[in-house]
Amino acid sequence: MIVIGIDIGSVAAKGYIISSGNHHRAMIPTGWSPREAGQAIIDQLLEASGLERNQVEQIYVTGYGRVAFEHADKTVTEIKCHARGVAELYPEIRTIIDIGGQDSKVISTGEKGQVLDFAMNDKCAAGTGRFLQVMATALGLDVSELGDAEDPGQMQTISSMCTVFAESEIIGSLARGNPKGGIIAGLHQSVGKRVAAMARRMGIREQVAFTGGVAINPGVKRALEEEIGTRIIVPEACQYTGALGAALLAWETLRRDL
Amino acid sequence: MIVIGIDIGSVAAKGYIISSGNHHRAMIPTGWSPREAGQAIIDQLLEASGLERNQVEQIYVTGYGRVAFEHADKTVTEIKCHARGVAELYPEIRTIIDIGGQDSKVISTGEKGQVLDFAMNDKCAAGTGRFLQVMATALGLDVSELGDAEDPGQMQTISSMCTVFAESEIIGSLARGNPKGGIIAGLHQSVGKRVAAMARRMGIREQVAFTGGVAINPGVKRALEEEIGTRIIVPEACQYTGALGAALLAWETLRRDL
Numbered sequence A, B: 001m002i003v004i005g006i007d008i009g010s011v012a013a014k015g016y017i018i019s020s021g022n023h024h025r026a027m028i029p030t031g032w033s034p035r036e037a038g039q040a041i042i043d044q045l046l047e048a049s050g051l052e053r054n055q056v057e058q059i060y061v062t063g064y065g066r067v068a069f070e071h072a073d074k075t076v077t078e079i080k081c082h083a084r085g086v087a088e089l090y091p092e093i094r095t096i097i098d099i100g101g102q103d104s105k106v107i108s109t110g111e112k113g114q115v116l117d118f119a120m121n122d123k124c125a126a127g128t129g130r131f132l133q134v135m136a137t138a139l140g141l142d143v144s145e146l147g148d149a150e151d152p153g154q155m156q157t158i159s160s161m162c163t164v165f166a167e168s169e170i171i172g173s174l175a176r177g178n179p180k181g182g183i184i185a186g187l188h189q190s191v192g193k194r195v196a197a198m199a200r201r202m203g204i205r206e207q208v209a210f211t212g213g214v215a216i217n218p219g220v221k222r223a224l225e226e227e228i229g230t231r232i233i234v235p236e237a238c239q240y241t242g243a244l245g246a247a248l249l250a251w252e253t254l255r256r257d258l
């Protein structure tokens, strides 16, 4: 049995291929075309696994770009896929916080990744990867550099929640000579505060996992832990849990049909 | 009797000087220092009116920068000042929509500019002058050029309410060859929709006035009229109603004390 799960996000497209006793994963920037990104992921997965396209029995796709991608057997919601993927890696997780390039979500899960409830923000750039992207640009940094550049000991609290107003605020703060590392810590805190508020409204049950592209940033993990007041697990494959979930759901459908 | 009213906004500082049977007004960019802007407005008003500082009996200040400005006899809320200023120009107005550089408000007024209710947004850049500023920059235009550049006949609806997401959306829309004038009309519609929703939540009573820096833009007036479904009056001095109101309130205090 061979299946593929693809998660086409706003920033990165991720994929998992699972064959009996084996798996491979791949990630590329989504770029302008979610469709081409999805196709490129399939090509990379086939190459990595040494398998042929016609050997793949099911392809499940999820993520923001899933509607544009026509070569899948089924589209599945991100919520379902993230819950399934995380449950595979950490069965004891009951709350998943996922911060992606353009949205953030909190999922309350039961046994085996069953979705009990969820909350999502994809309307406001604050509390998403986009917020950090805008701020990194304003600070002359790459977004990947933010995590190591923070200095929480010199925390500069950002008062504006809005991405646009916060950008002006940090430019002013820098101009007044405040330490960059403290400003960056303040930015992480802003994201943590916003997402923690969403999580609290839904209710947080331990243990808590943090996934999505932003979970790579240790500063946001730190801020989230402070805001939520509990330890948070970041899966090693934190960007791939959606794709993994999609692949597992495809696998389980096939197995049921046997 | 001689009084001054100053409205120190995020973008522009405005002032009114009223002496018996005479008045003058002035406007300058607020720049980095609300305090200096307020002082510069006083200097300009004195110069324009040929009066001396020690002849001025009362100075009232309003607007975002009012707290930073120490040379006033009293600070007054923008809501109160706008209501008073508009009532002086158009006594029949019952709803004031004010869109400034960084906020938007809707004020429900009674006789003589009495404030009955109000709603305000200063947390989110969408639906404020800042939204249009960001978009003008993305389109390579000055914000003052947007009004005349719109083409509502080719309206390109913007689906993202968020300033950050809408900016990416219009860059993509332009790249796909959509007409700039239609995109600009869509931006005006976005502001109109957002502010109209706030006005509807509060309740709209006719007649309706539109004030603030954004009221100069005829495209936003058009969009607001469409979204609200009623004719809107833009006072000739639409940017000065807050300063005028501050001056009138100062004047009335003096008169009461006589």
Ligand code: SF4
Residues within 6 Å of the ligand: A123, A124, A125, A126, A161, A162, A163, A164, A165, B123, B124, B125, B126, B161, B162, B163, B164, B165
């Ligand atoms: S608060 Fe700022 S970031 Fe959020 S929707 Fe409004 S403009 Fe966008």
